[in-house]
Amino acid sequence: NKTLFEPYTLGSLTLSNRIVMAPLTRNRAGPDFVPGDLTAEYYGQRASAGLIISEATQISQQGQGYQDTPGIYTQAQIEGWRKVTNAVHEKGGRIFLQLWHVGRVSHVDLQENGAAPVAPSAIRAEIKTFVNNGFFAVSEPRALELDELPGIVDDFRKAAANAIAAGFDGVEIHGANGYLLDQFARDGVNVRTDGYGGSIENRARLMLEVTAAVVEEIGAERTGIRISPVSPANGVSSSDAQAQFDYIVDQLDALGIVYVHVVEGATGGPRDVAPFDFGSLRRRFKNTYIGNNGYDLELATSHLAEGKADLFAFGRPFIANPDLVERLQTGAPLAQANPSTIYGGTAAGYTDYPAFAAASGH
Numbered sequence: 001n002k003t004l005f006e007p008y009t010l011g012s013l014t015l016s017n018r019i020v021m022a023p024l025t026r027n028r029a030g031p032d033f034v035p036g037d038l039t040a041e042y043y044g045q046r047a048s049a050g051l052i053i054s055e056a057t058q059i060s061q062q063g064q065g066y067q068d069t070p071g072i073y074t075q076a077q078i079e080g081w082r083k084v085t086n087a088v089h090e091k092g093g094r095i096f097l098q099l100w101h102v103g104r105v106s107h108v109d110l111q112e113n114g115a116a117p118v119a120p121s122a123i124r125a126e127i128k129t130f131v132n133n134g135f136f137a138v139s140e141p142r143a144l145e146l147d148e149l150p151g152i153v154d155d156f157r158k159a160a161a162n163a164i165a166a167g168f169d170g171v172e173i174h175g176a177n178g179y180l181l182d183q184f185a186r187d188g189v190n191v192r193t194d195g196y197g198g199s200i201e202n203r204a205r206l207m208l209e210v211t212a213a214v215v216e217e218i219g220a221e222r223t224g225i226r227i228s229p230v231s232p233a234n235g236v237s238s239s240d241a242q243a244q245f246d247y248i249v250d251q252l253d254a255l256g257i258v259y260v261h262v263v264e265g266a267t268g269g270p271r272d273v274a275p276f277d278f279g280s281l282r283r284r285f286k287n288t289y290i291g292n293n294g295y296d297l298e299l300a301t302s303h304l305a306e307g308k309a310d311l312f313a314f315g316r317p318f319i320a321n322p323d324l325v326e327r328l329q330t331g332a333p334l335a336q337a338n339p340s341t342i343y344g345g346t347a348a349g350y351t352d353y354p355a356f357a358a359a360s361g362h
């Protein structure tokens with residue numbers, strides 16, 4: 001029977017195992033939101049993952065919501081990411097870039113000319129974001145005009161092309177965790193009365209137009225997406241998540257993208273936050289299903305045996321265990337991350353976690 005530690009074919013890629021490094025925001029981009037040498041070292045250290053999905057990376061300044069997160073919309077940013085993909089590929093690893101637009105989860109100090117963050121509707125989230133070296137309430141958003149949406153689709157398309165130019169093996173569209181595309185999909189925060197709101201199909205429209213544009217630009221085999229059907233992250237909610245996301249996944253399957261990456265529960269929180277049949281998504285999607293959220297070796301092994309997912313994404317465990325795959329395989333103990341150095345800072349708590357062998361003096 002299948003194990004987590006056997007090779008897996010993802011489109012035209014052969015992954016060395018079924019363990020995925022989930023996207024982790026670390027707020028360590030340099031000036032002009034360019035990833036620096038430390039970032040190349042950090043991802044290189046974790047290249048034994050079957051697939052790395054990078055931290056969320058904004059497709060435009062409008063799409064940025066936190067300080068010191070990296071971008072993929074300038075030549076300098078592409079060159080910075082090239083060092084990262086080289087470091088991972090030198091170690092035989094594979095890496096996708098997560099394309100991000102935060103929508104309403106932003107602050108005027110991050111926006112061009114202090115502009116209001118954009119959203120499907122002018123409803124402010126009751127949350128804070130990390131800006132000006134502190135946590136401050138997100139700013140009042142404005143509703144996007146219909147004629148602005150093609151520009152956002154094009155920003156995703158160009159960012160996908162930039163990611164391939166930077167050497168990434170593919171991209172993951174960020175459709176989860178209460179950011180722009182998820183805001184549009186959720187009737188708790190999208191109250192539009194035009195073609196992008198008011199029905200299951202209309203609310204899915206922007207996410208699906210972005211996905212189709214990325215597929216057209218770089219191919220379905222290099223395009224994945226992350227969704228979080230029942231997560232309340234960043235203040236989103238749905239009146240019928242099952243119907244909304246059954247429809248979305250049916251349409252994603254028709255687009256032929258290589259994987260769907262599903263946050264099964266509250267992001268970074270309880271898996272049973274709300275009743276939801278994830279098997280319904282698994283059955284509707286012919287290609288690869290990546291399960292995420294709170295997995296450990298035992299749960300992943302049992303879900304694999306039950307055919308509930310093909311790959312398993314681990315986030316927080318990868319922070320302090322660069323060699324997580326080897327530790328899971330050998331049963332070595334896992335190190336815990338220092339919570340005070342997860343977001344922001346330099347090497348401490350980023351590149352200075354040792355592999356188990358090094359730590360135990362083997």
Ligand SMILES: C=C(C(=O)O)c1ccccc1
Pocket residue numbers: 025056066176177233267
């Ligand atoms: C990009 C994030 C996500 O998808 O939740 C994120 C952003 C800031 C802190 C933690 C996570």
